[in-house]
Amino acid sequence: MDTVVKESAVSEEILPIGDGLVGVVCLPAGGPEADLPVVLILNSGVIHRVGACRVSVKLARNLASAGYVAYRFDHSGIGDSPPSRSGLDVDAGQVSEIVKAMTVLEHRTGSSRFILYGLCSGARAGFQAALADSRVVGIVQVDGFAYRTFRYYLLKSLRRLRHFRTIPRVLGRWLGLIKPPVRDGTDGDMWVQEWPDYPPQEEVAAGYARLVERGVRIRAIYTGSWKDEYNYHGQFFDMYPGVDFGGLLSLQYLPHAQHILPHPSDQGRVVEGVTEWVVTEFTHGSGTEA
Amino acid sequence: MEFFYFGPGHLFGSITPPLARGTPSAAVVLCYPFGQEYMRAHRAYRQLATLISRMAGPVLRFDYFGTGDSPGEGEEVTLQRWVEDTGVAIDEVRQRSGLDRVRMAGLRLGAVAAALASEGRDDVERMVLWDPVIRGRAFLDELDKEGVTPVGSTWWVNGFPASERLRREVDEVDLCRLTVPAATQVVQVISHRNVEFERFSQAMEARSVRGETRLIPSSPNWNYSDDVGGILLPREMIRGVVDALVA
Known part of the structure; x- marks a missing residue:
């Protein structure tokens, strides 16, 4: 069965991770390099793995063009993946699936370092998985936690x-x-991610402190859609005044962008910005030291 | 469910195998709609495939070139390519299943791809057109109303590009002029009434095409883009499309 497709600069391969979970790994033309981290692109809410406005596909292919392996997959109950039978709650289940995906990718690529990219609920899941698994050396959070x-x-x-x-x-x-x-509810046929409240601010701050201590690099991106919670460039620092991010934190504030990135220039800013950050922060062998 | 790439364009596809006992009479191909509508309909299509597979043959879903997990950029999408890809998908599901008859369903512009791909074929026994785009001009007007961001000659609508060529092709669409093969039954399943659906019903009736129109009131709001990436799962309608397809 044909499970590999080659494009000009990258190739893609269907890579399931067990329990019926479906994913696509995007590989650089020269194949994976074991000393470069692999980027996992997580689901955003209930949107399937191609990402809002297909941005996850664009990001994966752009990263692969720059030499990095990128993997996008559907969590249980989203996109092409069947509902979970693990008995875990959604948050714990997603962390467990991310950990499982990393193990599969470790076997496939030889790399044991990972960067987790997530928009919205994906940003939260990535944060929790980074806390749970020391193989995570970087996280990218688009419209993640915000505290006024x-x-x-x-x-x-x-x-x-x-x-x-x-x-x-x-x-x-x-x-x-x-x-x-x-705000009026949407029509009865519509399905959106149920968003629990953010965890307590001190809990998230403690989490970031642990990540920083481990040397995990953080890219936080906020769009204008989060203006009811986040409305200036450096707010991230002010939300966690007790955490010394040192040089590990990179911020991108896009006040005119919408959450699902429908505008082509905003898609470009995120895709190019994240790729540039990955290339700059994670060269061969880097990203493990604090 | 099996996932694979197929055809000369290496399109991303999946087959949901049949669960029903016995040999099915036909395989099924589902055709996705365009742009944000594709995003909002993806999970509904998965449900469709699962339900159909319990009662009928294997179900192939696939991403056209330039969409979803298939190769290509959105700017390269053309209607002609969609129709060609749909023809390749029909051949693929036939070859994989060993069945020589096919049933098809498509939503909105996906219905157009299914309908145009069926022209000249003798293996499509039933086609379900779900809220089909009857007149391309009306569809373009809808996109325009959603708010277009022009980049060069390309329109960006709700996060997806529509090239000048694609718009020109869509503009020429009028499903009332469709040449329906003699072997094909056409079922129009609509979520609401409008003049275009009525015009299509009358055109099919006037040409003695076998088929009918079924109304199942549900959300028609496929191209609406909310700020959180909500998707649509119109359960009654999904059930109605399944009934229309497996009847």
Whole structure:
């Protein structure tokens, strides 16, 4: 059966990871190099492995063109993968599947270092898997955890006050006289990821501290769609003031981009930006030291 | 479920094997819609494949060139290539299953690919057109309403490119002019009523094409792009498409 396809600069191969979970590994023209990390591209919400607006495919092929193996797959119950029979809750199940995928890829590529890329729920799953498995040397989180800071509220209020028509509404909200609008549910046929609340901020901060201690490199990207929680470039640092990220953290703030990256220039910024970050941070043999 | 690449274009495909006892009478090919509609419909198609496989033959789903996990860029997508790819998919499922009859279903622009690919063939015994794009011009108007970002001559709609050539090809589509093979039954399954579906029903009736139109009220909002990547699983409609296909 034909499970490999070659394109001009990369090739792709169907690589299942057991329990019916489906994935596609994208390989550089010269094949995998064991001393370079492999990038796992995780599901975003309920979107299947090609990613919102096919960005996961573009990212995988771009990374492979730059010499890195990239793997995209469907978690249980998403895309082409069957529902889980593990009995684990969704979060624990996804971490377990990421760990399993890394083991399969370790056998396939010879590399035992991994970078986890995730948008939205994928950013959360990647974070938890990085904490659980020391083979993870880097994470990319697009619209991951966000906690409002003093400066966030200040900026939000100032931006609203710029439009004087909103002053009565802002004051009304502050005084509790006006309730925020309740967003209507979508139609009954629609299925979206159920989003639990973020974990407590101190728990996430402690997690980042552990990752930094291990030397895990972090790329955090926020889009304008997260403006209700994240509204300025350096907010990430202010959310975790007790964590010394040193030179391990790289931030990208795209205030005009939408969460699912429908605009071609935003797709390019994320795909090129992540690829450049991987190439810069993870050269042959690097990425293990703190 | 088996996954593989097939045909000269190395298209990504999957086959859901039949679970029903006995030898099935026909294999099934499902044709995906375009762009954001493809994203929103992917899981629904998986459900379709699973349900169909319980009652009928093997089900092939595949990504056209330039879409999903298949090779190529979105900017290279053309309707002509979609139709050719669909023909290759029909041949593939026949060859893999050993069956010489095929049933097909397609949503929106996928219905167009299925319908145009069936022209001139004598092996398609039934075609289910799910909320089909009847008149390409109307579809382009819908895309335009969604909000187009032009990049050169390419339109970007909800995150997916539609080249000038693709738009020109779609603009020429009018399914009422479809040449339906004598062996093919056409079932139009619609989520709502509109003049285009009615026009298609009348055109098929006027030409004595075997088939019918079934209304199953459900969400028609395939091209809507929410900010969190929601997908659609219209259960009644999925069941209706299965019924129409395996009847």
